[in-house]
Amino acid sequence: MKNVDQNTITQAVLERMGNMPDARLKTIVTSLVHHLHDFAREVQLTEQELMHAIEFLTQTGQKCDDKRQEFILLSDVLGLSMLTVAMNNQKPAGCTEATVFGPFFVEGAPKVALGGDVAQGAPGQPCSVSGRVVGSRGQPVVHALIEVWQADEEGFYDVQRPELRAPQARASMQADGDGRFHFKTIVAEAYPIPTDGPVGALLRAMGRHPWRPAHLHFMIKAPGFETLITHVFRNGDQYLESDAVFGVRESLIADWVKQPDGNTLLQFDFVLNESHD
Numbered sequence: 001m002k003n004v005d006q007n008t009i010t011q012a013v014l015e016r017m018g019n020m021p022d023a024r025l026k027t028i029v030t031s032l033v034h035h036l037h038d039f040a041r042e043v044q045l046t047e048q049e050l051m052h053a054i055e056f057l058t059q060t061g062q063k064c065d066d067k068r069q070e071f072i073l074l075s076d077v078l079g080l081s082m083l084t085v086a087m088n089n090q091k092p093a094g095c096t097e098a099t100v101f102g103p104f105f106v107e108g109a110p111k112v113a114l115g116g117d118v119a120q121g122a123p124g125q126p127c128s129v130s131g132r133v134v135g136s137r138g139q140p141v142v143h144a145l146i147e148v149w150q151a152d153e154e155g156f157y158d159v160q161r162p163e164l165r166a167p168q169a170r171a172s173m174q175a176d177g178d179g180r181f182h183f184k185t186i187v188a189e190a191y192p193i194p195t196d197g198p199v200g201a202l203l204r205a206m207g208r209h210p211w212r213p214a215h216l217h218f219m220i221k222a223p224g225f226e227t228l229i230t231h232v233f234r235n236g237d238q239y240l241e242s243d244a245v246f247g248v249r250e251s252l253i254a255d256w257v258k259q260p261d262g263n264t265l266l267q268f269d270f271v272l273n274e275s276h277d
């Protein structure tokens, strides 16, 4: 097709994809082209603005390395991560809700025995966490694999501290034969998502703050159950209503109870959905 104009270009691109062998990819790319073109027409995108967008995405990619994931941050602050989580994790009532994965998970976290220390020297006030992993009928999820990761009292994850030689405030453990778990750690504090990259610049341009309310991250896996990726948020945090990544669910907010001896206790049970594949 020759002489495409601003209205016929969309159809011209779609016709060029007529032989795509992957049906799902074809669905996705077709919709992407439709929406991208409609978006450009709607805002009357200028050439300068397109180049600016390309530079922004280039910088986003260049900011990524094995410890920094700027594209996840971008998806998070635009609400795309939480939208995708919400669409793909509609569980029966009573199951623990999922929320965003975030950019700070690391494969191969240290294995910690039940009752062990997850903090491994990370700065913070002492905190004891306990709970139970059960299925939707209340049955114990025996030896569920639990991954936990969190920020320290200064609001940093270990991967944001280049001086560290070993992981801190992240661990992998197994629940006992009754689905129960407990571990020692530090009290997680609210933190700003990293603002020294293009996503930070975008937040400033949007007039938005970068803060996330205090939370622990959990990923829980067990055969016969859907993997649960979620957080437990700290009740009373000032950012629960304005989480920079839209991840807060009411059902995931828990009381972190300060004890007279200075320790904080957190108790939270997780209910996994049985998998049906």
Ligand SMILES: [Fe+2]
Binding pocket: 102, 104, 150, 151, 212, 215, 217
């Ligand atoms: Fe986090």
